[in-house]
Amino acid sequence: MTPDQPDLPNEPVTRAELERVYGADGLVRVAPERVPAAVADPGARAFLTAIGLPTAPGAVVRPDEALLAGAPRLLAEHCAPGKPDEAYPGLPGGGAAMVVLGHYGSGLFVLDGGSGAVHALAPHEDAAVNGRPAHRDLHSLARCLLAFGGRELWLLSDLMDPDTADWCRAHFPEFAELCPVRDEEEDDFFLDEDEEEELRARLPDVDEVLDGLAAALRRIEPGITDQPVWQEVLHNFRHGY
Template structure:
C-alpha cells in the first residue's frame, strides 16, 4: 500500500476555477451553519462553504438532491455497515456528495476523504478510499473536459448536449449543432479526419485521473466509469 505521504499533493481547486467551467449557477455552496453536524473536518467545511459541489450537467459524478444527506439514507434498514463493511464508524459520519449509476460518492465528515462506494464492492482498495479530499474529487470531475465529453454524446439528452456546447468551447468545436440533426455517415469525412482517436482520448483521460490520485483506476466505481466512457453504457 502506498503511504499518503508518498502521494503527489492534490492541487486545490478554487471557486473561480470551477465557475469558469460550470458557471456560477453550476456550484452548490452550503453556509457553515447549514452543514451537517457530522462534517467536522475543517478542510471539508471550508470547501463546501467557499468552493462548492459541482451541480452541473457536464460531469460524470452527478449531484442529486437533497445534497449532503446521510449515507444511511442510501441503504437498506441494516445501514451502511451492512452494505459496505469496514467503513469508518460504520458509515455513521458520512454524507452523500455525488452519484454515478448505482455508485455513491460519500464524504467522511471526520477526515474529509471521499469514498466511491459500489454495490457489493469493497469501500476501499488497499485500505485507501478513492479521494483524499473534495478537491481531489473536483479535480477528477474537471478531467472530463470538452474533448472527453464528446465521447459521451450518444448517452446525453439534448439539454445536456446544449449545456456542454454553451459551456465548453472544445465540445462546441468538435460537436457543432449541425451534428444533432444528421447521421454520422452523412457527414463529410473531412470533418472527422483531424479529430483525436478514441484510444488516445481514453489514454489521456486515464493519465489525468492518475495524476490526481495514482490508484484511482483500481477503485471499482471508477473502473465502471472508465468502462462506460470507453464502451458506452
C-alpha cells in the same frame, strides 16, 4: 504522454476555478448551519460552505438531491432501513460519519466527515481499495471532475440529452467543434460520403483520449483506476453505456 506522477499533494481548487468551467449557477454550496454535525474535518466544512460542488449538466458525478437542496444527508439516511455497512463493507466507523455527495451509475460518492476523505462506493465492494479511499479530500474529487473537458465529454455525446449537449457546447469549445448542432429540417442534415469521411478524419482517437484521461486522473489520485466506480466511469466513456 508523461508518466504518472507519484503521490503528490493536490493543488487546492478555488471557487473561481470551478465557476470558469461550470458557471456561477453550476455549483452548490451549503450554509454553515446546514452542514451535518458529522462533518468534523475543517477542510471539508470549508469546501462545502465556501467553494461548493458542481451541479451543472457536464459534471460527471451527479449531485444527490439532498445536497442540491442545500441540506446534505447522512449515508445512514440514504441506506435506511438498512445499515450503511450492510451495503458497503469496510466503512470507517460503520459509515456513521458518511455524508452523501452524489452518484455515477451504481456508484455512490460519500464524504467521510471525520477525515475529509471521499469514498466512491460500489455496492458490496470494500469501501477502500488497497487501503485507500478514492479521493483524499474534496479538492481531489473536484480536480478529477475538472479532468473531463470537451474531448472527454464528446465520447458520450451520442447518449446525451439535448440540454446537456447544448450546455457542453456552450462551455467547451472542443465539444462544440466535435459535436456541432445540426438541424434535422435542413437539406444538408445528412452528410454525403466525402463529408462523413472528412468528419471522421477530424475526430480524436478514442483510445488516445481515454489513455490521457486515465493518466490525468492517476496524477491526481495514483490508485484511482483500481477503484471499481472509476473503472465503471472509464468503461462507460469507452463503450458508451
